Amino acid sequence: MQTGLERLLADSALRAPLQGRRVALLAHPASVTRDLTHALDALAALPDIQLTAAFGPQHGLRGDKQDNMVESPDFTDPQLGIPVYSLYGEVRRPTNAMMAGWDVLLVDLQDLGCRIYTFITTLRYVLEAAAQHGKAVWVLDRPNPAGRPIEGLTLREGWESFVGAGPMPMRHGMTMGELGHWFIAELGLKLDYRVIPMQGWQPDTGPGYGWPMGPQDWRTWVNPSPNAASLSMARAYAGTVMLEGTTLSEGRGTTRALELFGAPDIDTARLLADMRALAPEWLRGCMLRTCWFEPTFHKHAGQLCAGVQIHIEDPQHYGHTAFQPWRLQALAFKALRRQAPDYPLWRDFAYEYEHDRLAIDLINGSPLLRQWVDDAAASPADLHALARADEAAWATQRQPYLLY
Numbered sequence: 178m179q180t181g182l183e184r185l186l187a188d189s190a191l192r193a194p195l196q197g198r199r200v201a202l203l204a205h206p207a208s209v210t211r212d213l214t215h216a217l218d219a220l221a222a223l224p225d226i227q228l229t230a231a232f233g234p235q236h237g238l239r240g241d242k243q244d245n246m247v248e249s250p251d252f253t254d255p256q257l258g259i260p261v262y263s264l265y266g267e268v269r270r271p272t273n274a275m276m277a278g279w280d281v282l283l284v285d286l287q288d289l290g291c292r293i294y295t296f297i298t299t300l301r302y303v304l305e306a307a308a309q310h311g312k313a314v315w316v317l318d319r320p321n322p323a324g325r326p327i328e329g330l331t332l333r334e335g336w337e338s339f340v341g342a343g344p345m346p347m348r349h350g351m352t353m354g355e356l357g358h359w360f361i362a363e364l365g366l367k368l369d370y371r372v373i374p375m376q377g378w379q380p381d382t383g384p385g386y387g388w389p390m391g392p393q394d395w396r397t398w399v400n401p402s403p404n405a406a407s408l409s410m411a412r413a414y415a416g417t418v419m420l421e422g423t424t425l426s427e428g429r430g431t432t433r434a435l436e437l438f439g440a441p442d443i444d445t446a447r448l449l450a451d452m453r454a455l456a457p458e459w460l461r462g463c464m465l466r467t468c469w470f471e472p473t474f475h476k477h478a479g480q481l482c483a484g485v486q487i488h489i490e491d492p493q494h495y496g497h498t499a500f501q502p503w504r505l506q507a508l509a510f511k512a513l514r515r516q517a518p519d520y521p522l523w524r525d526f527a528y529e530y531e532h533d534r535l536a537i538d539l540i541n542g543s544p545l546l547r548q549w550v551d552d553a554a555a556s557p558a559d560l561h562a563l564a565r566a567d568e569a570a571w572a573t574q575r576q577p578y579l580l581y
Contacts, residue, residue, distance in 0.1 A: 332542025439484025
């Protein structure tokens with residue numbers, strides 16, 4: 178398997194349209210070759226590429242920012258002497274000045290396959306800016322480690338945000354290159370857009386189902402953001418990311434962030450029993466284990482939390498098409514409401530620069546999930562009916578843009 182970056186590096190014919198043009202790169206720590214050379218260094222070493230600028234998304238070009246809403250500054254790369262602009266600092270969208278010094282932007286970002294992961298919003302913003310300024314964008318495509326499954330409610334009109342790039346479900350099942358085509362069609366953009374596709378990506382093949390894990394295709398996992406520490410996290414993320422909008426810990430401050438959840442004051446044995454009673458079919462494809470953890474920072478820092486860890490490493494227990502992380506996490510919220518109807522579940526704070534809407538609603542792209550959790554009369558079948566319609570519609574909508 179070759180990524181778009183590796184194909185561009187290996188094939189001078191693919192690079193030929195870049196000759197004589199000023200090139201910029203949008204990348205992060207996981208923008209590496211198979212031998213772990215960073216894209217910025219690999220491209221700078223090519224005599225036929227004129228690198229004149231670079232961009233970093235949330236957490237930075239080199240991934241130095243550990244938490245959400247920690248901004249990165251602009252700086253000059255000490256080795257290359259080129260400006261490195263932050264798209265998660267004073268601005269989220271590139272300014273006119275940032276657009277001036279290049280002709281073609283290469284986008285090499287490892288995604289996690291989840292709508293809320295902000296790299297896809299950054300892709301949308303640079304596509305819109307490129308269309309306005311007559312610039313070209315090439316996506317050097319990478320695997321979606323969560324694979325092709327679709328899950329979750331579609332973002333409703335008016336709920337767009339930095340964690341909601343457009344009307345797609347939580348788990349979109351597309352690559353960055355494919356999403357670029359969809360954004361251009363959805364937004365009616367006109368620009369020179371190209372994808373350097375992967376070669377040999379097999380998202381329906383185990384054991385990786387999106388992440389290359391075969392004997393010939395094994396890929397080292399490099400965190401695309403500081404708390405995206407494993408393939409297990411990537412698989413669970415479409416559900417566990419909702420914890421950011423709650424008072425429950427998502428495991429930040431532990432070594433398994435976004436693979437577990439908990440709080441000091443919940444009964445996890447009862448929680449799992451209620452989840453199994455409410456919707457056992459939503460718990461397929463994984464193993465759930467009660468555990469204890471004490472975050473060293475973030476929510477409930479220094480307090481012993483009763484928790485649940487989602488295990489999806491073992492090929493004998495992981496069911497790729499059966500695993501439904503969004504439903505699983507939603508069910509945990511519903512079970513907690515049964516256990517403690519007045520539990521202060523929803524976290525009220527400024528989330529990704531939004532001050533007037535609850536984080537859980539921004540994350541889900543509407544209030545529908547929260548309203549379902551809080552409605553004692555609403556059943557799992559009610560949420561499933563809503564989500565299933567959205568999932569089926571997205572499967573049809575995304576089909577023309579799939580490249581693999």
